Amino acid sequence: MLIATWNVNSVRTRLSQITSWINNVNPDILCLQETKVADDSFPLAPFKELGYEVIINGQKSYNGVAIISKLNIENVTRGFTHNYEEKNISLDFNEQKRLISANINGLKIINVYVPNGSSIDSDKFNYKIKWLNHLSYFLDEQVKEDDLVCLVGDFNIAPRDIDIHSPQKYEGGIMASKMEREALNNVLKGRFIDSFRIFEKSTGHWSWWDYRNNAYELNKGWRIDHIYISKNLSSKLKSCVIERSQRENLQPSDHAPVLINLKIDNQNDDYFDDDDDLFEI
DNA sequence: ATGGCAGAAGCATTCTGA
Numbered sequence: 001m002l003i004a005t006w007n008v009n010s011v012r013t014r015l016s017q018i019t020s021w022i023n024n025v026n027p028d029i030l031c032l033q034e035t036k037v038a039d040d041s042f043p044l045a046p047f048k049e050l051g052y053e054v055i056i057n058g059q060k061s062y063n064g065v066a067i068i069s070k071l072n073i074e075n076v077t078r079g080f081t082h083n084y085e086e087k088n089i090s091l092d093f094n095e096q097k098r099l100i101s102a103n104i105n106g107l108k109i110i111n112v113y114v115p116n117g118s119s120i121d122s123d124k125f126n127y128k129i130k131w132l133n134h135l136s137y138f139l140d141e142q143v144k145e146d147d148l149v150c151l152v153g154d155f156n157i158a159p160r161d162i163d164i165h166s167p168q169k170y171e172g173g174i175m176a177s178k179m180e181r182e183a184l185n186n187v188l189k190g191r192f193i194d195s196f197r198i199f200e201k202s203t204g205h206w207s208w209w210d211y212r213n214n215a216y217e218l219n220k221g222w223r224i225d226h227i228y229i230s231k232n233l234s235s236k237l238k239s240c241v242i243e244r245s246q247r248e249n250l251q252p253s254d255h256a257p258v259l260i261n262l263k264i265d266n267q268n269d270d271y272f273d274d275d276d277d278l279f280e281i
Numbered sequence: 282a283t284g285g286c287a288g289a290a291g292c293a294t295t296c297t298g299a
Binding site for chain 1: 284285286287288289290296297298299
C-alpha cells in the first residue's frame with residue numbers, strides 16, 4: 001500500500017504534474033498541501049477519472065489540504081474537532097484550512113499543513129506553536145491507543161540539524177528552532193516513527209528547496225515534509241523515499257513528494273521492484 | 282539585513298510563502 005504526501009503549491013497550476021505522477025507511481029493515497037483553491041473550484045474530475053475519491057478542505061489563495069484515495073474514504077473530519085476556546089485560546093484555528101483526516105483501509109490518515117511561522121520573533125511564529133499545540137489536542141482526542149495512524153504533511157520543521165543543508169547558518173531560526181522542535185515532539189509524544197529515518201540515517205536528503213538563489217541546482221534544501229506512522233505500523237513499513245525528480249519538472253512545486261510502502265495487503269507490492277528510478281540516491 | 286522566486290487576485294501591485 002503506497003501512501004504519499006506532497007505540497008504542490010497550487011493544485012490547479014500543478015494539475016498535470018500531479019496526474020502524471022499518479023499515473024507513474026499508482027499511489028493508493030496521496031495527501032496534498034497548499035492546494036490554494038476554494039472547495040467549489042477544486043479540480044475533482046481529473047482525479048475521479050483516474051479512479052480516485054477526493055476529500056478537500058480548502059480556501060481561496062492560501063493553504064488548503066486534500067486527500068486523494070483509490071480506497072474507500074470514511075469518517076472524514078475537516079480542521080480541529082475540539083472546542084478551541086476551552087483551550088484558552090480565542091483565535092479560531094479552523095479559519096486557515098490546514099487539516100483534514102479520514103479512515104482509509106483500516107488506517108487513520110491525518111494530513112497537515114503546519115504554518116510556516118515567518119520568523120521566530122513574529123506573531124505568525126506564535127500562531128505556529130499554538131497550531132501545533134492544537135494538533136496535539138486533536139491527536140489526543142481522535143487517536144485511540146490501538147489505532148493505525150499515518151500523520152503526514154508539510155510540517156515546516158526540520159526535526160534535526162541533519163535535515164538542513166547548512167545547519168550552522170540556520171540554527172535557532174525558523175523551521176529549526178528549539179521551540180518548534182519541542183512543539184513537534186509534543187505532537188508526536190513518542191507515539192510515532194519518522195518513516196524516512198528508519199531507512200536513511202545520514203544528512204543530505206531534502207524535500208524542499210527554495211525557489212530563490214538557485215537553491216535546487218546548488219542542492220541547498222531542507223527535509224520538512226514527513227510521514228509519521230504510529231509505532232504499531234512499524235513492522236509493516238517497507239520503504240520511504242523522497243521523489244526529488246519531481247523538483248526537476250518544468251514549473252515545479254518547491255516541494256518533492258514523500259512516499260512510503262506499507263505491507264498492509266497485496267496492493268502494489270511489486271512497485272519498488274520494477275522502477276528503481278524512483279529511489280533517491 | 283535584504284532580496285531572490287513563485288502563485289493568487291486581478292490588472293498594478295500587494296500579500297504570502299519558507
